[in-house]
Amino acid sequence: MTDAPARHRFYGELADWWPLISPPQEYAEEAAFAARLLNSARLPVRDVLELGSGGGHNAAHLKAHFAMTLVDLSEDMLAVSRRLNPECEHRQGDMRTVRLGRDFDAVFVHDAVDYMISEADLRRAVATAFAHCRPGGVAVFVPDETAETFAPGTDHGGTDDAGGRAVRYLEWAWDPDPSDTWTITEYAFLLRDADGSVRVVHETHRVGLFGREVWLRLLADAGFEPAAVLEETTEDRTPREFFLGHRPST
Numbered sequence: 001m002t003d004a005p006a007r008h009r010f011y012g013e014l015a016d017w018w019p020l021i022s023p024p025q026e027y028a029e030e031a032a033f034a035a036r037l038l039n040s041a042r043l044p045v046r047d048v049l050e051l052g053s054g055g056g057h058n059a060a061h062l063k064a065h066f067a068m069t070l071v072d073l074s075e076d077m078l079a080v081s082r083r084l085n086p087e088c089e090h091r092q093g094d095m096r097t098v099r100l101g102r103d104f105d106a107v108f109v110h111d112a113v114d115y116m117i118s119e120a121d122l123r124r125a126v127a128t129a130f131a132h133c134r135p136g137g138v139a140v141f142v143p144d145e146t147a148e149t150f151a152p153g154t155d156h157g158g159t160d161d162a163g164g165r166a167v168r169y170l171e172w173a174w175d176p177d178p179s180d181t182w183t184i185t186e187y188a189f190l191l192r193d194a195d196g197s198v199r200v201v202h203e204t205h206r207v208g209l210f211g212r213e214v215w216l217r218l219l220a221d222a223g224f225e226p227a228a229v230l231e232e233t234t235e236d237r238t239p240r241e242f243f244l245g246h247r248p249s250t
């Protein structure tokens with residue numbers, strides 16, 4: 001039995017603000033690094049499945065290299081992504097349970113994997129990746145943090161669009177109980193419409209946090225050959241740890 005997933009307004013009725021919160025152009029460098037790792041499969045990589053593709057901001061870059069199939073829980077986020085990536089196939093599904101009935105050369109799971117807050121859920125997401133990965137293919141997972149790198153703290157951001165809308169937000173991460181597998185991120189968003197009116201929205205997200213050893217063990221249990229690769233980035237932040245699972249060729 002799989003628990004009902006958390007529903008977030010920011011991936012639902014407020015999804016249209018996503019491109020102002022985290023603009024697609026900010027994904028270029030990380031997507032290029034991900035493309036290198038996706039190409040580490042032991043077969044030529046053409047068909048790539050992304051689980052938890054959100055607004056399709058990674059896909060907007062990855063589609064230059066691969067034929068992308070994009071799966072997300074939220075129809076509203078899929079609608080945002082369809083506008084940006086009309087040439088990609090979009091499907092609604094939960095990364096813990098979805099089965100598309102076809103396989104891919106590679107599977108990519110970016111920060112949406114953070115919504116796996118128990119080891120059982122993370123195991124299901126890894127099993128979904130394995131079920132869709134051809135022998136010789138690779139799965140690449142990119143959690144925002146691992147237990148080794150997490151530190152409580154704040155961040156802020158937001159942008160303006162050409163139509164006069166703008167967002168500014170504060171993000172505040174903390175860990176109420178370091179002995180469990182999740183942390184909390186509190187978000188305060190100021191949303192300014194084109195007419196100048198401003199709304200404030202507060203949202204609490206529970207975010208999974210697992211150590212490197214857990215990641216590698218779950219990948220191996222699923223049947224992957226696991227590896228961890230430290231991101232190369234020029235961005236002013238801690239490099240992320242990318243987790244790879246190569247599916248054996250036979």
Ligand SMILES: C[S@@+](CC[C@H](N)C(=O)[O-])C[C@H]1O[C@@H](n2cnc3c(N)ncnc32)[C@H](O)[C@@H]1O
Binds near residue numbers: 011054074
């Ligand atoms: C931060 S957004 C992802 C943004 C994405 N990296 C991009 O390039 O735009 C997180 C996404 O995870 C999705 N999500 C959360 N739980 C999920 C699940 N169980 N299965 C699939 N998608 C999920 C949400 O609907 C949301 O679109």
